[in-house]
Amino acid sequence: MRRRTVLLAAPGLLAAGRAPAAPAPGDLPRERVAPGGVARLALGPDAARPRAWLDDAPLLVTGSPAGWTALVGLALKQTPGAVRVRVQMPGSGTEQQRTLDVQPHRYAEQRLKVAPGQVDLSPENAARAQREREHIAGLIAQFSEPAPATLRMRVPTPGPRSSSFGLRRIFNGQPRSPHSGMDIAAATGTPVLAPLAGRVIDTGDYFFSGHAVWLDHGAGLLSLLCHLSAIDVQPGDVVPAGAPVAKVGATGRVTGPHLHWGVCLNQAMVDPALFLADAANDPPRQ
Ligand code: ZN
Numbered sequence: 042m043r044r045r046t047v048l049l050a051a052p053g054l055l056a057a058g059r060a061p062a063a064p065a066p067g068d069l070p071r072e073r074v075a076p077g078g079v080a081r082l083a084l085g086p087d088a089a090r091p092r093a094w095l096d097d098a099p100l101l102v103t104g105s106p107a108g109w110t111a112l113v114g115l116a117l118k119q120t121p122g123a124v125r126v127r128v129q130m131p132g133s134g135t136e137q138q139r140t141l142d143v144q145p146h147r148y149a150e151q152r153l154k155v156a157p158g159q160v161d162l163s164p165e166n167a168a169r170a171q172r173e174r175e176h177i178a179g180l181i182a183q184f185s186e187p188a189p190a191t192l193r194m195r196v197p198t199p200g201p202r203s204s205s206f207g208l209r210r211i212f213n214g215q216p217r218s219p220h221s222g223m224d225i226a227a228a229t230g231t232p233v234l235a236p237l238a239g240r241v242i243d244t245g246d247y248f249f250s251g252h253a254v255w256l257d258h259g260a261g262l263l264s265l266l267c268h269l270s271a272i273d274v275q276p277g278d279v280v281p282a283g284a285p286v287a288k289v290g291a292t293g294r295v296t297g298p299h300l301h302w303g304v305c306l307n308q309a310m311v312d313p314a315l316f317l318a319d320a321a322n323d324p325p326r327q
Pocket of ligand 1: 220222223224300301302
């Protein structure tokens, strides 16, 4: 009965703005303070969850009143050097300016051959790609509550994982945007599972991504699953970690069937490998 009493007290804690569950330190993403990486910024104790921002983007803050951590997603286009983070500590009513020292990280180059129309876009396709960029910018600006209970993700489909995040890509001899996710080789039709619990916020057919699903994990952390042959969920669906959401395919700009998995944190595409338990897919230091 004593334990039951404690459980019943939990909604009161939620009402006071406390964390319902604090992820264990091992559940946090591994840190890489470099473009495309994630910084773990210790904020110290406070009675209520602090708020923090990189530029205007709110940050995911996790932990408990005993100690909070802001996770800072660093975009691939982030210039190395000092980066300022603004922090509000509601318990003490103080505001802090913190500085991250972003290290340079030189990602390797990758040369790919695709259909010419997927590199030199027709005016119609260029307009479509621009509309889709704007739509996606709106999606990734969402910041929902609550923050995820854990940040340890699972690989969304079995198969060989490439360490291709961040590669500077040359399509048909022309430089294009760097690779902003993890590619997992798998046959068309292989189930794609939610890497973390979340809510489906978008499904669609995109010029570059093909059939794609966006999952909102909370507090500005999202997953993008691309090049699908089938989508088995709808916007608004809430899925637990490991739930089947789609099937692997070869739609969009691809060289063959595979899953492209992107992770977005505070509007920056970061390396999904940092959210996995093993470090097998971290790019080699150069
Ligand atoms: Zn990819």
